Amino acid sequence: MYDLGFLESGFLNAPIQKLSGTNPDFLSLELSIKREDLISSEVSGNKFRKLKYNLAKAKEEQHKTLLTYGGAFSNHIAATAKAGQLCGFKTIGVIRGEELGVDLEKTLRQNATLRFADKCNMQLYFVSRSHYKEKNKKSFREILKNKFQDFYEIPEGGTNELAVKGCAEILDEKTGAYDYIACPVGTGGTIAGIIEGSLPHQKILGFPALKGDFLEAEINKYTSKTNWQLITDYHFGGYAKVNQELVSFINLFKKKQSIPLDPIYTGKMLYGLYEMIRNGFFSKNTRILAVHTGGLQGIAGINDRLKKQGSKLIDYDG
Numbered sequence: 001m002y003d004l005g006f007l008e009s010g011f012l013n014a015p016i017q018k019l020s021g022t023n024p025d026f027l028s029l030e031l032s033i034k035r036e037d038l039i040s041s042e043v044s045g046n047k048f049r050k051l052k053y054n055l056a057k058a059k060e061e062q063h064k065t066l067l068t069y070g071g072a073f074s075n076h077i078a079a080t081a082k083a084g085q086l087c088g089f090k091t092i093g094v095i096r097g098e099e100l101g102v103d104l105e106k107t108l109r110q111n112a113t114l115r116f117a118d119k120c121n122m123q124l125y126f127v128s129r130s131h132y133k134e135k136n137k138k139s140f141r142e143i144l145k146n147k148f149q150d151f152y153e154i155p156e157g158g159t160n161e162l163a164v165k166g167c168a169e170i171l172d173e174k175t176g177a178y179d180y181i182a183c184p185v186g187t188g189g190t191i192a193g194i195i196e197g198s199l200p201h202q203k204i205l206g207f208p209a210l211k212g213d214f215l216e217a218e219i220n221k222y223t224s225k226t227n228w229q230l231i232t233d234y235h236f237g238g239y240a241k242v243n244q245e246l247v248s249f250i251n252l253f254k255k256k257q258s259i260p261l262d263p264i265y266t267g268k269m270l271y272g273l274y275e276m277i278r279n280g281f282f283s284k285n286t287r288i289l290a291v292h293t294g295g296l297q298g299i300a301g302i303n304d305r306l307k308k309q310g311s312k313l314i315d316y317d318g
């Protein structure tokens, strides 16, 4: 029934790519990207890393079903649906927004993430925003247990101890040569893993995709190392907020480097890194490795929004 082959070999496809360019700001240092997005177009980047040991544990404990949480545009929901399907688990997605369940066909027509999850046979369970906030309470768990009986629970965003263990594997013998490792931050699990996997001479820079002072404490829950820093100037107003400058940057980056970026996480990180390089944040001969954590499936949802506003769209052919 279970087949975890995908989780055991997917990481082989995450090469390091050196960025090219003749911009004088960039000539004195190296900026490379670890293409975790290439692990799989559907369970890409940090999602693969976060799910790997969780699915292994679910199998070990003989659960047949995975249950997790997310919003209507959640990369984590899409990835769990696909990973579950590939590895032989049933999946349940507890989705924020009761209104989305009223006319499911319409929702699926309009929302690429949920349509994808549904196609992977994920059972979608829509709950009100107020209920969703209670998801960590015992009473809410009881409701879920009564409704779905046995399941292996993965938290919203996929972050837990096992996810951090998986993300530590983003760094390996090839990444030891870099002075700085940069990654986007949502819930903090990915950076915590990268910090855990880092060497003493390396500094980890996290680029939060949202506003919030809670992140440092979240990260400290999973690591006691101190070789890291959050760069909080590049959230562009908050989670999933984008402006035309960011869209132009993402489109130009794709044209010049042939690497697609997503507007919620990796686009903001690279925009920030470029600005920091221009501003002289890094000294000469520094080697920087930015981790492409995937998230490209989120482009469709943002483009729908941009289209409605009559704004320029993100170029993406995936």
Ligand SMILES: Cc1ncc(COP(=O)(O)O)c(C=O)c1O
Binding pocket: 045, 046, 075, 076, 157, 159, 184, 185, 186, 187, 188, 189, 190, 191, 262, 265, 266, 293, 294, 295, 296
């Ligand atoms: C593509 C992508 N990159 C980065 C992150 C941030 O990861 P974390 O929530 O572990 O901080 C997420 C969110 O989970 C994501 O979907």
